[in-house]
Amino acid sequence: MxxxxxxxxxxxxxxxxxxxxxxxxxxxxxxxxxxxxxxxxxxxxxxxxxxxxxxxxxxxxxxxxxxxxxxxxxxxxxxxxxxxxxxxxxxxxxxxxxxxxxxxxxxxxxxxxxxxxxxxxxxxxxxxxxADPVADVRAVWLREGRFEVTGLLAYTGITDDDAHRPARLALRPPAGPDGVVTTAATVQGVRFHAALSLCDVLAATPHYEGLWEPSLEVDGLAEPLPLGARIDDVDGKRRRVQYPDTEVDGVPMRPCYTADDELRLEVG
Structure with missing residues (x-):
C-alpha cells in the first residue's frame, strides 16, 4: 500500500x-x-x-x-x-x-x-x-556598542494589537543576580525591541567572563520571558547559527545559543 x-x-x-x-x-x-x-x-x-x-x-x-x-x-x-x-x-x-x-x-x-x-x-x-511563554528572537546584533534584539512574544496569550506595554530587557551575569543590567524595551502588541549598552555590561561587575542570560519583563505577565528562537525550522542553533563578535575595551563579546535554543551573550 x-x-x-x-x-x-x-x-x-x-x-x-x-x-x-x-x-x-x-x-x-x-x-x-x-x-x-x-x-x-x-x-x-x-x-x-x-x-x-x-x-x-x-x-x-x-x-x-x-x-x-x-x-x-x-x-x-x-x-x-x-x-x-x-x-x-x-x-x-x-x-x-x-x-x-x-x-x-x-x-x-x-x-x-x-x-x-x-x-x-x-x-x-x-x-x-x-509551549512555555517565550520572547522569540527574530534578529540580534552587536552594533554601535549595543546588544540589540527584536522578536515576538509567543505563547503568552497577549493580543496582537497596536497597544504599547511597559517592558524591560534584563541581562543577568553567570555568577547570579548581582550585577544585573536592565534597560527599557518597546513592546507593541506582540512585537518587541530592545537595545542595551555593552559598556554597562562591563561596568556591572569585574567578573566579565561567561554566558549572560537575557530576559524580557513585560507588565501584565507574571514571570520574565526567556529569550530564545524556537518558532522556525532551524534545530540545533548552537551549532548552526554563528554571530560575529565584537570587542569592548578589549573584552570580546558575541551572541550565541544554548542546546535548548535559548539566547545568551558570551562575554570574555
Missing part, C-alpha cells in the same frame, strides 16, 4: 490535517500510528474507509486527546490486528510550513506545541514541545 502525504498542517485547534495521495482505497479499520522515537507508548487512531474510488483523501486527527508527550513522533499506517498487523511508514512530499502560520499558532496560550514536518528521508513526523 503506497500512501503519500501531499499536504500536512497542524491547525490552530491542534488538529493534524493531512492530504493523502493513495493508489487504492484504505481498508476499513486502517490505523494511523504515532510512535515516539527512543521508545515509550504509541498512540493509535482509526481512520476508517475514506471511499472506494478516492485517490486523494483528507484526514483530520485531533492531537490533544492523544496525550502525546514532548519529543519526535514518527507516523505509520497499520492494517490488520492492532499491534501485529502490517505497518507502512508514511511518506511525505510537503516541503514544509510558513513562518506566518507558525507565528499565528504561537499567539495562543498553550501547554504543548505541535508541528508536522518532513524528515530528511522524506517521511511525515510530528514534533511536540512544551
Amino acid at each position: 503506497r500512501v503519500v502525504v501531499t499536504d500536512a498542517e497542524v491547525t490552530m485547534a491542534d488538529v493534524l490535517s493531512l492530504r493523502l495521495a493513495i493508489e487504492e482505497p484504505l481498508p476499513e479499520g486502517t490505523r494511523l500510528v504515532l510512535r515516539r522515537r527512543g521508545g515509550g507508548p504509541e498512540s493509535t487512531v482509526v481512520l476508517g474507509t475514506p471511499g472506494a474510488e478516492a485517490h486523494d483523501v483528507s484526514v483530520a486527527v485531533s492531537l490533544g486527546p492523544l496525550a502525546l508527550g514532548p519529543g519526535r513522533w514518527d507516523t505509520y499506517l497499520e492494517q490488520g490486528e492492532q499491534g501485529k498487523g502490517s505497518r507502512t511508514r508514511v511518506q511525505c512530499v510537503d516541503p514544509g510550513f510558513s513562518l506566518d502560520r507558525l507565528d499565528a499558532y504561537a499567539l495562543s496560550r498553550r501547554t504543548l506545541a505541535y508541528r508536522a514536518y518532513r524528515t530528511l528521508n522524506g517521511y511525515l513526523a510530528l514534533r511536540v514541545a512544551s
Whole structure:
C-alpha cells in the first residue's frame, strides 16, 4: 500500500490535517500510528474507509486527546490486528510550513506545541514541545556598542494589537543576580525591541567572563520571558547559527545559543 502525504498542517485547534495521495482505497479499520522515537507508548487512531474510488483523501486527527508527550513522533499506517498487523511508514512530499502560520499558532496560550514536518528521508513526523511563554528572537546584533534584539512574544496569550506595554530587557551575569543590567524595551502588541549598552555590561561587575542570560519583563505577565528562537525550522542553533563578535575595551563579546535554543551573550 503506497500512501503519500501531499499536504500536512497542524491547525490552530491542534488538529493534524493531512492530504493523502493513495493508489487504492484504505481498508476499513486502517490505523494511523504515532510512535515516539527512543521508545515509550504509541498512540493509535482509526481512520476508517475514506471511499472506494478516492485517490486523494483528507484526514483530520485531533492531537490533544492523544496525550502525546514532548519529543519526535514518527507516523505509520497499520492494517490488520492492532499491534501485529502490517505497518507502512508514511511518506511525505510537503516541503514544509510558513513562518506566518507558525507565528499565528504561537499567539495562543498553550501547554504543548505541535508541528508536522518532513524528515530528511522524506517521511511525515510530528514534533511536540512544551509551549512555555517565550520572547522569540527574530534578529540580534552587536552594533554601535549595543546588544540589540527584536522578536515576538509567543505563547503568552497577549493580543496582537497596536497597544504599547511597559517592558524591560534584563541581562543577568553567570555568577547570579548581582550585577544585573536592565534597560527599557518597546513592546507593541506582540512585537518587541530592545537595545542595551555593552559598556554597562562591563561596568556591572569585574567578573566579565561567561554566558549572560537575557530576559524580557513585560507588565501584565507574571514571570520574565526567556529569550530564545524556537518558532522556525532551524534545530540545533548552537551549532548552526554563528554571530560575529565584537570587542569592548578589549573584552570580546558575541551572541550565541544554548542546546535548548535559548539566547545568551558570551562575554570574555
